[in-house]
Amino acid sequence: MDDKITLNRRSFLTGAAATGALAAAGALFGCAPTQNASNDAASAEQSAQGTVDGYSSVIDWLGPKPEIDEADIVQTVDTEILVLGGGNAGIQCALAAAEGGAKVDVVEKATEDARKVKGEDIGHCNSKFLIDQGYGPYDVGEIVEEFCIRCGGRVRPEILRKYVANSGEAVDHMMDLVQWPDDRIKLCATTIEPDVSPCDPSQVICQVPGIALDGYTDWPMKRGGYRSWPGTAMFMGTIRHDIDEENGNGVGAFSRLDEVQQFSILKGQELGATWHFNETATVLVQDEQGAVTGAITEGPDGYVKYNASKAVVLATGDYSQNADMLWGLQDELVEWAMRAGKTKEDLVGMSPNMGEGIKMACWAGGFVEASPRATNQNGSGANGPWGVCPMLWLNANGDRFMNEASVQQNFPEIIRQPKGLIAAITDANWAESVKNGAPDHGSPNFGRVEYFTELQEDMEKVELDNPEGTECRTMCIAERTHKVVYGSETLEGLLGILGYEGEALENALASIERYNELCHAGIDSDFGKDAECMIPVETPPFYASTAQNQRWLNVGLGTMGGLETDDDMNVTDKDGNPIPGLYAIGRCLGGTFGFSNPNPWAGKNIGSAVTLGRVCGKLLTGQDIQ
The missing domain is CATH 3.50.50.60 (FAD/NAD(P)-binding domain)
Structure with a gap:
């Protein structure tokens, strides 16, 4: 948006606030026409408080409707x-x-x-692109049901049905139009192999969990009480083996979707x-x-x-x-x-x-x-370089607080914890947790096995008992950002590096002991995490990655x-x-x-x-x- 238009738009808002000319007559400036005198009075009362008719907000986010003269x-x-x-x-x-x-x-x-256009991932199902890779076809009604469950029923199911049922055709149609090369196409800034089509298998992949590489086919996968399917065309471009310093690491920075x-x-x-x-x-x-x-x-x-x-x-x-x-x-x-x-x-x-x-x-x-x-x-979890996967999570007090396999509940459950540290704790068997993550948003991405191979290489280089930690390449998205991993031969040493001390340290050790007992019992009687994801933390060396729960997030x-x-x-x-x-x-x-x-x-x-x-x-x- 150019500067002139930005100033005009702000003037609509500041002008309304300065003159008090909000939506006193809903038919003029409100979000819906005023129907009768009673509504007129209600709108006037709301306007006096600075609200928009039909909303509980106490700020006038709407402002007056622009009036454009025909002569202009x-x-x-x-x-x-x-x-x-x-x-x-x-x-x-x-x-x-x-x-x-x-x-x-x-x-x-x-x-x-x-x-x-922004972004890189197109979530869909039943396309030729997916079915040719062995992913589908899947039942439309079951997927629509899962969407409605995850959205708490606050949706229009028929719109979601239209999305799911027509998504495969939409993606196939879009990809079928690509005839490479074409001199009319403006290449993305990060395209380093312009002779290769953006629809080449080296450039677009489907996100899958690690166990899919071991032959898993029992879709949908259920983790944390929710179902997931492999259903993403990720236009990730040529793999980056390190951070791209020139183009940065923004979302979709390497995407060829445009x-x-x-x-x-x-x-x-x-x-x-x-x-x-x-x-x-x-x-x-x-x-x-x-x-x-x-x-x-x-x-x-x-x-x-x-x-x-x-x-x-x-x-x-x-x-x-x-x-x-x-x-x-x-x-x-x-x-x-x-x-x-x-x-x-x-x-x-x-x-x-x-x-x-x-x-x-x-x-x-x-x-x-x-x-x-x-x-x-989606949240502020300690995902580390692994992505959102079902490792043990501890809060700042050293307490386990949720079913870590439930990506859906990541944000609302973390933000309710005490302000401060969130730590993902694992051990020498860290890869088992990563492989058992579901193909949800932000989860480990085995669609490119190189990501996992490189992460294994980086994890082998983690310097134990180094309070600064070691940077490892992420494996969840296209952007090869680095995340810090801490390591130690003992749990006490690891927790000390993370900053746990006193009662918090005692709680953390007790939480890990309790978690291991549940893992060996084969059932999470505290939070109900899937048995496949109950992997004990007991084999050195021990690892962790952290995040800070600030108890607020932007959009x-x-x-x-x-x-x-x-x-x-x-x-x-x-x-x-x-x-x-x-x-x-x-x-x-x-x-x-x-x-x-x-x-x-x-x-x-x-x-x-x-x-x-x-x-x-x-x-x-x-x-x-x-």
């Missing part, structure tokens, strides 16, 4: 389907709609040179889809009945009005960079942050998005799904709580009625994450964006879906 519009564009946002979801929606014969226009706020997505952009353009870069979505256009008929964007030359005869699709992403929206909508993280003395700016995450599309929908009568709202922050990679819609992704009003002409996909779409991100496979974020973007484009043009 420098261009008008007529289209059938307008897609606002050219990320993973918008690309696939535009392509599908163009394949369905519609006139499609895509508005993207980045310049054409700067446009690049090269793959460029083929979908080009195919859509060949079918007539028109892309408009360097324009920021500003406000929706509605007729007298409230139907959405278009949108107004702001570009370098002024405002552009788009008339969309069929639909406007919101694909502008989350609101990770909008501190006001975070403080107003992320209730759970806000309360933890407040208790830790943090401000709203501390919640800002990694995604660059400001929530434009979500705010536009609210001004048009839509609603963000009710709290709790999920984020892409991490992004926010997941989007807009309320019906089962076809049509945005709805406060009564659940569809707003004609308005649709949401990607992270503008709610009903898919509940209150957390851990899922039965890595890559649900991008996987659902790609798949449901394609499904939405098909539905809008009358094409068949599963």
Whole structure:
């Protein structure tokens, strides 16, 4: 977003706060039209407190609806389907709609040179890509059930069914478009073998657990009470054997997913889809009945009005960079942050998005799904270089506190522990715990066996009784970051290095003794960890990796709580009625994450964006879906 647009957007918020002109008349600025005098009074009372109608927040994260004078519009564009946002979801929606014969226009706020999709993992099932490797086909209904369980039932099951059932076709279609090489494709900065296709087996792999390499086929794998499947296409590029100092270690830093997505952009353009870069979505256009008929964007030359005869699709992403929206909508993280003395700016995450599309929908009568709202922050565990695997975890008091095999419960159970140390404790048999991890998000990744081989090499070099520890390469994601591992010939020596002393040291030793007793008994009668994961800590040398539980977290990679819609992704009003002409996909779409991100496979974020973007484009043009 350029500086001019950023200043304009802030002026809407600060202007409202300075004048007190919030949503006193809900029909003008509120998140839904005011229905009667009683609601008028309620809205006025809420506005006086600085809240947005329909939300419990005490901060006005929405602000007034922008009013654009027709005289300020420098261009008008007529289209059938307008897609606002050219990320993973918008690309696939535009392509599908163009394949369905519609006139499609895509508005993207980045310049054409700067446009690049983020991430690397596409979570899905039953694709040719997976089945050819022996992973699937799997039962759609069972996977949908697991998604609903992990989301606590706070989802729309039919939207999740559309995602799971259509995900294989979406991924195969996307990959089939890749014909390498192609001089039109802008290579990712980290591509070091440009002659090799991003869809070559050396560049894209499926994340699997270690026991899969030993012949395990009894899917789904159940760990910590939850089921998981191998279902991730990871566009990781050429393996890095060390840290890439030039390009850093950000999420997806080595990914070649954008090269793959460029083929979908080009195919859509060949079918007539028109892309408009360097324009920021500003406000929706509605007729007298409230139907959405278009949108107004702001570009370098002024405002552009788009008339969309069929639909406007919101694909502008989350609101990770909008501190006001975070403080107003992320209730759970806000309360933890407040208790830790943090401000709203501390919640800002990694995604660059400001929530434009979500705010536009609210001004048009839509609603963000009710709290709790999920984020892409999974926890602060002592995962070390191993990833999230079922090793023994101790808190700052030296107590074991959870079923360590339950990735789903990582964040909520750790953050409730005393502030301070979280330690993963293991021994010479550390590899057995790593192999038994499930293929959840952030877990050990045996899709590239080199990662495990290199970790074994690094673990052999861990210097025992060195208080500084030894850096080892991670094996859970593409980025070859280093994590520190501590080692000692004795448990007392290891715990001392970690900082345990006095009562905490006694507790830690007692916790390990108790854990070993449970391991030998073959049943975790304390927390119910799977028998396969009950590996005793008793064979020297002993190892540990640590993290600090600060009792608060920011939103991490992004926010997941989007807009309320019906089962076809049509945005709805406060009564659940569809707003004609308005649709949401990607992270503008709610009903898919509940209150957390851990899922039965890595890559649900991008996987659902790609798949449901394609499904939405098909539905809008009358094409068949599963």
